[in-house]
Amino acid sequence: MLSFEPDEEQKMLVEAIEKFAANQMRKVYREAEEEGIIPGHLRQSGWDFGLLPAGIPEQYGGFGEYSVVTAALAAEAMAFGDLAISLAIATPALVGIPLLLSGTEVQKERYLPMFCEESPPSVTAAIIEPTIQYDPRELKTTADHLDGGYVLNGEKSLVPLASEADLILVYANENGNTQAFLVPGDADGLILGSADQLMGLRALPIYNISLQDCYVPAANKLGEEEGISFDLILNHSRVALAASAVGLANAAAVYARQYAKERIQFDEPIAHRQSIAFMLAEMAIEVDSARLMVWETAWKLDRGEDATKEATLMKQYVDQAVLRVADSTVQILGGYGYIREYPAELWLRNARGFSSFDGLAIV
Amino acid sequence: MINFEIPEKITNELQMAKMVAEQVMRVKSRYYDEHEHERPVEYINLMWPVIREQNRRQLEKSMNGKKPERTGPGLAGLRLVMLVETLSWGDAGQYLCTPDPALGGAAIYAVGTMEQKARFLTKFTEGDPKWGAMAMTESCAGSDTSAIRTKATYDPETNEWILTGEKIFCTSGSLALTESDGFVVVWATVDAGAGRAGMKPFVVEANTPGVSIAKQEEKLGIRASDTSSIVFNEARIPFENLLGSPEVQQLDRKTKGFKGAMRTFDASRPVVAASAMGVARAALELTQELLAKEGIVLDYRKPQHKLSAIERDLLEMQARHKAGWLLTQRAVSLMDHGQPNRLEASMCKAYAGDAVTWITQKAVELLGPLGYSRNLLVEKWMRDAKINDIYEGTKQINLLIVARSILGYSRRELK
Numbered sequence: 001m002l003s004f005e006p007d008e009e010q011k012m013l014v015e016a017i018e019k020f021a022a023n024q025m026r027k028v029y030r031e032a033e034e035e036g037i038i039p040g041h042l043r044q045s046g047w048d049f050g051l052l053p054a055g056i057p058e059q060y061g062g063f064g065e066y067s068v069v070t071a072a073l074a075a076e077a078m079a080f081g082d083l084a085i086s087l088a089i090a091t092p093a094l095v096g097i098p099l100l101l102s103g104t105e106v107q108k109e110r111y112l113p114m115f116c117e118e119s120p121p122s123v124t125a126a127i128i129e130p131t132i133q134y135d136p137r138e139l140k141t142t143a144d145h146l147d148g149g150y151v152l153n154g155e156k157s158l159v160p161l162a163s164e165a166d167l168i169l170v171y172a173n174e175n176g177n178t179q180a181f182l183v184p185g186d187a188d189g190l191i192l193g194s195a196d197q198l199m200g201l202r203a204l205p206i207y208n209i210s211l212q213d214c215y216v217p218a219a220n221k222l223g224e225e226e227g228i229s230f231d232l233i234l235n236h237s238r239v240a241l242a243a244s245a246v247g248l249a250n251a252a253a254v255y256a257r258q259y260a261k262e263r264i265q266f267d268e269p270i271a272h273r274q275s276i277a278f279m280l281a282e283m284a285i286e287v288d289s290a291r292l293m294v295w296e297t298a299w300k301l302d303r304g305e306d307a308t309k310e311a312t313l314m315k316q317y318v319d320q321a322v323l324r325v326a327d328s329t330v331q332i333l334g335g336y337g338y339i340r341e342y343p344a345e346l347w348l349r350n351a352r353g354f355s356s357f358d359g360l361a362i363v
Numbered sequence: 364m365i366n367f368e369i370p371e372k373i374t375n376e377l378q379m380a381k382m383v384a385e386q387v388m389r390v391k392s393r394y395y396d397e398h399e400h401e402r403p404v405e406y407i408n409l410m411w412p413v414i415r416e417q418n419r420r421q422l423e424k425s426m427n428g429k430k431p432e433r434t435g436p437g438l439a440g441l442r443l444v445m446l447v448e449t450l451s452w453g454d455a456g457q458y459l460c461t462p463d464p465a466l467g468g469a470a471i472y473a474v475g476t477m478e479q480k481a482r483f484l485t486k487f488t489e490g491d492p493k494w495g496a497m498a499m500t501e502s503c504a505g506s507d508t509s510a511i512r513t514k515a516t517y518d519p520e521t522n523e524w525i526l527t528g529e530k531i532f533c534t535s536g537s538l539a540l541t542e543s544d545g546f547v548v549v550w551a552t553v554d555a556g557a558g559r560a561g562m563k564p565f566v567v568e569a570n571t572p573g574v575s576i577a578k579q580e581e582k583l584g585i586r587a588s589d590t591s592s593i594v595f596n597e598a599r600i601p602f603e604n605l606l607g608s609p610e611v612q613q614l615d616r617k618t619k620g621f622k623g624a625m626r627t628f629d630a631s632r633p634v635v636a637a638s639a640m641g642v643a644r645a646a647l648e649l650t651q652e653l654l655a656k657e658g659i660v661l662d663y664r665k666p667q668h669k670l671s672a673i674e675r676d677l678l679e680m681q682a683r684h685k686a687g688w689l690l691t692q693r694a695v696s697l698m699d700h701g702q703p704n705r706l707e708a709s710m711c712k713a714y715a716g717d718a719v720t721w722i723t724q725k726a727v728e729l730l731g732p733l734g735y736s737r738n739l740l741v742e743k744w745m746r747d748a749k750i751n752d753i754y755e756g757t758k759q760i761n762l763l764i765v766a767r768s769i770l771g772y773s774r775r776e777l778k
Binding site: 001002003004005006007010069132133134135136137138231257260261269271272274277278280281282284285288289290292293295296299300308309310311312313314316317355 | 364365366367368369370436441663664666667668669678679681682683685686687689690692693696697699700707710713714759762763765766767769770772776777778
């Protein structure tokens, strides 16, 4: 039956994350952005919400309540606080969720328990490539079947927390299909590159890495012989990213709304002017409609239905919406939207990235 | 919980509507578009028995003390919205000719007494097709509804109201007053100086002396729909035709009547949005069908940089359609759950009108010279679409309502 009301447990979770966002993330995000460092206790506190263990079956140490809708609600609330910090907190899921979706029983038993520990495991994934025509379904990084294993070659960028990773899930092109390979952090041929210099996400330690004849045994191919269902994994990733985009867009829209009510020009708040008020109204509509697109896609995934069409439409819509909302926020703030003492410019720099972030997060 | 499932009961019911849309409405779409003042009798006569029965059930429920718009988690809103979407997919203009109390009925349900509901709506459960309508707009009062000048003067000797004035752009006004035993809910002022507080809804029944149709408009689109100007030349109606309880009928400074009417828009705006999305879906589907014949089929797995311009446009059309439809579903779902939905209703109406305008204009563009030809219905759908940006609150007015709501402002702060 058609309904748009999160249940009580979801509301409680979102409320708790909102508090965390307001009391902790928002206090440090600007400094983190300027310094390029996220305070460690924040990542631990984010981990303490147990978002990833929630989705892992009990037999591996989790709570066994996987819900993409719930995860989307959580991702939105986290990103409302700060996108870079939320991506750092969500980095372990980049390995945990694909394991859940496509791992063999042996792989699940071996790796899933580490996601149910007190502290987050040092793992990440490498999928994005430093190319204009990045296509996660047609990667340039290759995997060649050789000697009972695979040899990986290629360049990856935007790998979060790569420098501390003990394990990296590397996506590569095997005979025209995207597959994923668990590569130990100290593997031969896995070379940590420079820190990525990005327009936004500057608080997030994010790296280039290089695969140079990097060999992994066949057992490390996710899903082994059968491989992964990449469409499914990508759809889950797109939900995570779009949900985060909604959080960021909402943060901007709410901020702009409040600013416009307080900023006095010509003897009254600028929110009294239709040009501003209409921008705010359109921003609110964009946030709400973007959120509904995310929810529908997440709901379909929870029902085990193919959501490729919905995920693509969602991405098409949300990528643009978040940028428009962030841009309008800068605009409403005028000169203050342009300076780094105010959050608007940061949201705009982050918003533009979504169209290229395929694979950077997953729920 | 968050749930997008449409109950099977409703999808089953829609099968009949789909048949009507395909086999009756579409077949005559071009004909009625080119014969503007002819009535789509095939559609009207087919729908009337169904509508008549629905009216009977609705009236019965209402007379049993339950207000239709507050019956707890129900299906009424969703059912209506999906029906309207399907019928509009068929033909938006013909859909507007559905013999039904429509907006006039909505006003009666919103503020009428039990006695008034029985008196005015019972006939919609029997006999021949008839129409209800609402007459608000005047030449000097469109978005500014408080500027209406149609006057209602009370005659204590006969205990009647005397109406004088002229309404324009009344949907189904002729159908209601001169072509059936229907009625029009007319907004008139009992005190011109009092602004909104003086505005009251009056039921004017068919064949009332002093009431005449001055004009039937010729329009860009929805040509099958009757859009009439109504003149009231000292027309007399019973005192009890003023809608509402005695406290509303008191000639005091309260705006309850006006607010009651505005409440009906919370219910009707999602319905207009649904109509818009039906037209959008028609254009979208035809565009996809014709492009497929040229070998252009959208592959959702293709990365953006490999999409042709046409594929990009198609993707954008689908995305906006989905966004508009989801917003509409949300607005109606709140209503079905008995929750306030003014903000959400205006959001979906503002967005849907804009989306269907863009989608249908894009469809004509993508289909090239064929899209421009009257041999296809898509040019008609573009013309039919545009009204959704305009009636029942223009996009600008709905944005204003959204803005005031999110800012916590009234008319005082935000004009």
